[in-house]
Amino acid sequence: MKYAIIRFPGSNCDWDLFYVLRDVMAVTPEFVDYRETTLPDETAAVLVPGGFSYGDYLRSGAIARFSPIMAAVKAFADAGHPVIGICNGFQILTEAGLLPGALRKNSSLDFICKPQPLTVTNATTLFTHEFDAGETVMFPIAHGEGNYYCDDATLAQLKQNHQIAFTYQNNPNGSTADIAGVTNERGNVLGMMPHPERASEAILGGDDGQRLFASLIASVTAAAQ
Numbered sequence: 385m386k387y388a389i390i391r392f393p394g395s396n397c398d399w400d401l402f403y404v405l406r407d408v409m410a411v412t413p414e415f416v417d418y419r420e421t422t423l424p425d426e427t428a429a430v431l432v433p434g435g436f437s438y439g440d441y442l443r444s445g446a447i448a449r450f451s452p453i454m455a456a457v458k459a460f461a462d463a464g465h466p467v468i469g470i471c472n473g474f475q476i477l478t479e480a481g482l483l484p485g486a487l488r489k490n491s492s493l494d495f496i497c498k499p500q501p502l503t504v505t506n507a508t509t510l511f512t513h514e515f516d517a518g519e520t521v522m523f524p525i526a527h528g529e530g531n532y533y534c535d536d537a538t539l540a541q542l543k544q545n546h547q548i549a550f551t552y553q554n555n556p557n558g559s560t561a562d563i564a565g566v567t568n569e570r571g572n573v574l575g576m577m578p579h580p581e582r583a584s585e586a587i588l589g590g591d592d593g594q595r596l597f598a599s600l601i602a603s604v605t606a607a608a609q
């Protein structure tokens with residue numbers, strides 16, 4: 385089983401994810417170039433990393449969504465397989481229509497880089513079942529466009545379908561309803577602005593992020609049996 389990490393021009397958290405998957409979680413990651421049109425054989429999950437794809441021109445993720453690989457990512461998600469987008473990956477997945485809502489500039493208009501306490505709002509997803517519901521975890525954020533927006537009707541749906549996975553305790557960027565991470569309605573696609581891959585070893589200040597990857601790996605392993 386492989387964990388496909390998509391690399392766009394300007395991705396900069398690709399190695400962070402690769403390192404955590406291979407060296408901390410002991411699974412097999414593989415980089416996939418944005419110009420590819422297919423995912424590697426035996427891909428069990430797709431991870432869209434953080435960064436500044438295409439220099440964040442237009443809006444973050446607005447150009448990356450047209451990359452050749454994105455049709456394969458969409459087909460993979462449509463088939464019910466797990467896809468996670470972190471930071472710029474979240475921005476790309478919303479631009480691609482795989483997740484509801486949009487990411488706007490932080491309300492302060494500043495780039496914000498600091499650890500954030502989050503509440504695990506839904507601990508039953510493919511990506512969060514190793515957490516306890518309502519638990520506080522610390523993940524860093526590092527973004528200029530992390531201000532999650534959706535309209536009232538979408539927010540009502542997100543709440544009704546339990547699609548809000550993580551919320552900020554001290555909303556740093558103006559996000560609607562303190563939302564830090566959401567899933568699609570089916571629950572197999574997660575996007576989040578905070579970085580679990582930068583919180584997966586005690587030496588980095590905390591290892592809460594490991595349980596997100598452990599959740600994903602357990603879900604993928606169970607599905608393969």
Ligand SMILES: NC(=O)CC[C@H](N)C(=O)O
Nearest residue numbers: 434435471472527528529
């Ligand atoms: N680390 C990231 O992916 C953040 C970059 C992101 N494109 C932004 O909003 O600034």
